[in-house]
Amino acid sequence: MLYAKCGHISQSLSLFRISNDDSKNIVTWTSLISQLSHYKKSLQALTYFNRMRCSGIYPNPFTFSAILPACADTVVVSHGEQMHGLIWKHGYETDVFVGSALVDMYAKCSDMTSAERVFDEMPERSLVSWNSMIVGFLKNKLYDRAIGVFREILRDTLLGPDQVTFSSVLSACANLVEFKFGKQVHGIIFKHGLITLAYVKNSLMDMYCKCGLLDDAVKLFNTIGDRDVVTWNVITMGCVHNDNFGEACYYFWLMKKEDAYRVFDEIGDPNVVCWTAIIAACQQHGCANEVIGLFEKMIKEGITPEYITFISVLSACSHTGQVEDGFKYFNSMTEVHNVKPGPEHYACMVDLLGRVGRLDEANSFVESMPMKPDSSVWGALLGACRKYGNVEMGREVAERLFKLEPENSGNYALLSNLYTRYGMLEKADEVRRLMGINGVRKEHGCSWIDVQHMTFVFTVNDKSHSRTDEIYEMLWKLKDLIKKKGYVAETQFATNNVGGSEEQSLWYHSEKIALAFGLMALPVGAPIRIKKNLRTCGDCHTVMKFASEVFKREIIVRDINRFHRFTNGLCSCKDYW
Known part of the structure; x- marks a missing residue:
C-alpha cells in the first residue's frame, strides 16, 4: 500500500492484482479502498469493495468509513443507500465513525432528510458528526438549519467548536446576511482562542464582506500577518461585492x-x-x-x-x-x-540630476549621449525645468518635444504652466494656441473616491454633487485648520485663476474636493482613498500631509505615477516623487 499512499495508484493496483489471495486480508483491502476513495476514483473503490466481499472477506467499520466517501462522490444516493443496508446487516450502525460518514454521504447527495434521520439515531455523536450536519445544511442552502445546529453545539458543554464549525456557520451567516449573529460568532471565536487561525479569519472576512461591512473586513485583514492567497482573494472579491x-x-x-x-x-x-x-x-x-x-x-x-x-x-x-x-x-x-x-538609462540619469536641481549638468549629460535623445530623456529634463523654474531651458526642451511627440498635451501644459508661473501670460497663451493649431486637447484632471458602495468623481471647481455646500464648508474648515499648523500655499502650482487669487484657485483642485468629501462622508477614523488620473500637484501633496496629521486619518492618493500614503503628517514617498 506504499505506492497508494504516495499517489501511485496504478502501481498499487498492479501489485495488488499479482499478490496471492492469501496475503489479502481486511487491512490490505480497506487500505486500497481508502486510497482509491481519497484520490476520487470512486467507481473503482466500489468495484474493489464488491470484489472483497466476493472473496469472502467481510467489511469492518473502517472499511465502511472508507467506502462511504466514494458513494458520496458519485452523487448517486442509491449507492449510499445500498451501503447503508449493508451497515445495518453487519451491525455497525451505532459506530460513531460510520454514522458520521453516513451523515456526510447523505448530505453530499442532497438527501438531508436521511442525513437527519441517521444523525438522530446515533447513540453517540462526535464533533465530526455535528460538523457534517452543519456542512450538509450549508451545501444544500438550508442556512437557517445550519445556524440552528451550531446553536445546539454551543449548548453541549462537552463539545468545543473547531475551525470547520466556525467557518461553516459564518458562511451560513454570510448567505443570510445575518451580520448581527455573525458578530456574535466572532466573539465566540475569540473566546475559544481560534481567532489566530487563518482559515477562521478568512471566513470572518468573507462574512463581513458579504454582509456589506467592508470596513470591519478591512480591520480584520490588517491583523493577519501571514496572508495566503485565500485571504487576498476574500478581501479583493469583498471589495468587488461592495x-x-x-x-x-x-x-x-x-x-x-x-x-x-x-x-x-x-x-x-x-x-x-x-x-x-x-x-x-x-x-x-x-x-x-x-x-x-x-x-x-x-x-x-x-x-x-x-x-x-x-x-x-x-x-x-x-x-x-x-x-x-x-x-x-x-x-x-x-x-x-x-x-x-540605452535611452531608458540616460533618461533616469537626467531625471536624477534634474530632481536635485542640477539642470546644467543634466543638459550637458543629454548632449554627451552617444545616441539621439528620445522623448523620455527630454521629458525628464522638461519636468526638472518646470520644477526649478528654468524658463529658457524649458522652452528649448519643449520645442524639441513638440517635434518628437506633437500630440502629447502634457508637454504643452508643462511649458504653459512654466510661463504662467513667471507672469509670462502672453507666452502661455501662445502655447495654448499652438495646442489648438496642432489639434491637441488637454487632458482634464479628475479625482474619484468610493463611499458606501458608490464612486464619486470630482473635477476642478466641481459643484455637481448634491452636497456641494457641505463639501466646500468642509474644504474651508480644512484650510483654516492646516493654516494654523503652518501651511503656506505653493502658488507655483496654481494654473487657473479661480476664486479671485492664485492661492484660492489651489483649493479648487479635484483631489482636495475629494478629500473634503471623504472627511465628511466616511466614518471617523476610516482611511480615505483617492484616485487621480494625473500627477498630483505639490500643493495638494502638502495639504494631504497636514490633513493626515490634523484629522488623525490615513490618506492614500493614487496618482498616475504611484501611491502616496499620508500618515501623521508624512508621506511614504518622503516628498520625493
Whole structure:
C-alpha cells in the first residue's frame, strides 16, 4: 500500500492484482479502498469493495468509513443507500465513525432528510458528526438549519467548536446576511482562542464582506500577518461585492507585491530573471531603498545584472536623490558588467540630476549621449525645468518635444504652466494656441473616491454633487485648520485663476474636493482613498500631509505615477516623487 499512499495508484493496483489471495486480508483491502476513495476514483473503490466481499472477506467499520466517501462522490444516493443496508446487516450502525460518514454521504447527495434521520439515531455523536450536519445544511442552502445546529453545539458543554464549525456557520451567516449573529460568532471565536487561525479569519472576512461591512473586513485583514492567497482573494472579491472597484484594484496590487516576495523567497537558487523581477516590482511600488538593497545582495550572490535590472536601480536612485550612487551604478554598467546603456538609462540619469536641481549638468549629460535623445530623456529634463523654474531651458526642451511627440498635451501644459508661473501670460497663451493649431486637447484632471458602495468623481471647481455646500464648508474648515499648523500655499502650482487669487484657485483642485468629501462622508477614523488620473500637484501633496496629521486619518492618493500614503503628517514617498 506504499505506492497508494504516495499517489501511485496504478502501481498499487498492479501489485495488488499479482499478490496471492492469501496475503489479502481486511487491512490490505480497506487500505486500497481508502486510497482509491481519497484520490476520487470512486467507481473503482466500489468495484474493489464488491470484489472483497466476493472473496469472502467481510467489511469492518473502517472499511465502511472508507467506502462511504466514494458513494458520496458519485452523487448517486442509491449507492449510499445500498451501503447503508449493508451497515445495518453487519451491525455497525451505532459506530460513531460510520454514522458520521453516513451523515456526510447523505448530505453530499442532497438527501438531508436521511442525513437527519441517521444523525438522530446515533447513540453517540462526535464533533465530526455535528460538523457534517452543519456542512450538509450549508451545501444544500438550508442556512437557517445550519445556524440552528451550531446553536445546539454551543449548548453541549462537552463539545468545543473547531475551525470547520466556525467557518461553516459564518458562511451560513454570510448567505443570510445575518451580520448581527455573525458578530456574535466572532466573539465566540475569540473566546475559544481560534481567532489566530487563518482559515477562521478568512471566513470572518468573507462574512463581513458579504454582509456589506467592508470596513470591519478591512480591520480584520490588517491583523493577519501571514496572508495566503485565500485571504487576498476574500478581501479583493469583498471589495468587488461592495462595488468598491478601486479598492479591489488596490488590494490586487498589494497582493502581487507580497506574493512576489513569497515566491522569490521560496526559490532555492534565483537567477537574474528572478532577481530582476523582484527588483522591478519593488521599484514599481516606490520601495526605492529595497531596490538598492536587493541589487547589492544580487551582486554579492555573484549574479550579473541585465539591461532591465539597471533601469529599476537607476530609477530608484532618482526617486531618492542618490546622485553619487546613481552615477556609480550607471558607470558600472559598462566598466564592470558589460551592459551598454540605452535611452531608458540616460533618461533616469537626467531625471536624477534634474530632481536635485542640477539642470546644467543634466543638459550637458543629454548632449554627451552617444545616441539621439528620445522623448523620455527630454521629458525628464522638461519636468526638472518646470520644477526649478528654468524658463529658457524649458522652452528649448519643449520645442524639441513638440517635434518628437506633437500630440502629447502634457508637454504643452508643462511649458504653459512654466510661463504662467513667471507672469509670462502672453507666452502661455501662445502655447495654448499652438495646442489648438496642432489639434491637441488637454487632458482634464479628475479625482474619484468610493463611499458606501458608490464612486464619486470630482473635477476642478466641481459643484455637481448634491452636497456641494457641505463639501466646500468642509474644504474651508480644512484650510483654516492646516493654516494654523503652518501651511503656506505653493502658488507655483496654481494654473487657473479661480476664486479671485492664485492661492484660492489651489483649493479648487479635484483631489482636495475629494478629500473634503471623504472627511465628511466616511466614518471617523476610516482611511480615505483617492484616485487621480494625473500627477498630483505639490500643493495638494502638502495639504494631504497636514490633513493626515490634523484629522488623525490615513490618506492614500493614487496618482498616475504611484501611491502616496499620508500618515501623521508624512508621506511614504518622503516628498520625493
